[in-house]
Amino acid sequence: xxxxxxxxxxxxxxxxxxxxxxxxxxxxxxxxxxxxxxxxxxxxxxxxxxxxxxxxxxxxxxxxxxxxxxxxxxxxxxxxxxxxxxxxxxxxxxxxxxxxxxxxxxxxxxxxxxxxxxxxxxxxxxxxxxxxxxxxxxxxxxxxxxxxxxxxxxxxxxxxxxxxxxxxxxxxxxxxxxxxxx
Numbered sequence: 001x002x003x004x005x006x007x008x009x010x011x012x013x014x015x016x017x018x019x020x021x022x023x024x025x026x027x028x029x030x031x032x033x034x035x036x037x038x039x040x041x042x043x044x045x046x047x048x049x050x051x052x053x054x055x056x057x058x059x060x061x062x063x064x065x066x067x068x069x070x071x072x073x074x075x076x077x078x079x080x081x082x083x084x085x086x087x088x089x090x091x092x093x094x095x096x097x098x099x100x101x102x103x104x105x106x107x108x109x110x111x112x113x114x115x116x117x118x119x120x121x122x123x124x125x126x127x128x129x130x131x132x133x134x135x136x137x138x139x140x141x142x143x144x145x146x147x148x149x150x151x152x153x154x155x156x157x158x159x160x161x162x163x164x165x166x167x168x169x170x171x172x173x174x175x176x177x178x179x180x181x182x
Contacts, residue, residue, distance in 0.1 A: 081150035085119045088148065095123030096152070097170040101133030102178040111136075111156055111176050118155055123170055133177040139164045140172050148172060156180065 082088050096115060100108030112125045136159035140149040149161040149172060158179050167173035 079146045079150060081154045082147040083118060083151040083155050085121070090121070091171075095121050095170050097123050097167065097173045098125045099128035099173065099175045100126070101128035101130055101175045102181055103131030104178070104181045107180055108176050111174065111180060114155060115152065115174075120152075120155075128175050133175055134179065135160060136175065136177040136180050137162055138172065138174050139167050141165050141167070142171055145171055 098108045098112040108125050112122045115122050136156065138149045138152045138159055138161045140146060140161065140163060143163060146161065152172060152174060153159045153161060
């Protein structure tokens with residue numbers, strides 16, 4: 001190895017703890033400072049990312065209460081019950097099915113007779129699959145027939161209506177319950 005002549009940098013006292021001409025040993029706390037800076041930068045980046053997602057997708061719930069929607073100013077139009085079949089244009093083949101769900105003999109037929117007397121086309125009159133139905137229900141499959149279903153309730157003097165496609169055989173199906181026996 002080559003020998004260099006000594007100069008003023010070789011005369012540095014050893015108690016200064018210096019290595020070479022300009023370097024001091026690394027203090028032990030410098031690693032923790034670097035870890036702290038990295039953790040702080042990570043937290044800031046995650047927070048900014050969440051704020052950016054909040055701005056992009058307003059549906060992201062970060063604990064804010066959901067917005068309260070105002071009720072519509074225009075109320076839904078009320079459907080008038082149709083009790084006279086001559087006031088509406090019934091489609092061809094329109095029939096009403098009457099099912100006796102009360103288990104009382106003749107109850108379905110007496111309900112059908114009340115509808116026939118008012119001029120409504122009644123198709124099948126038979127027993128329902130269950131014979132313990134408490135409340136008479138008029139099922140209609142098309143929302144346009146809601147007025148007719150309300151008219152059936154008015155003609156029978158009891159029951160409720162329900163939009164359902166459970167009875168595909170007729171546009172209106174009446175399941176007579178035990179409330180019709182009284």
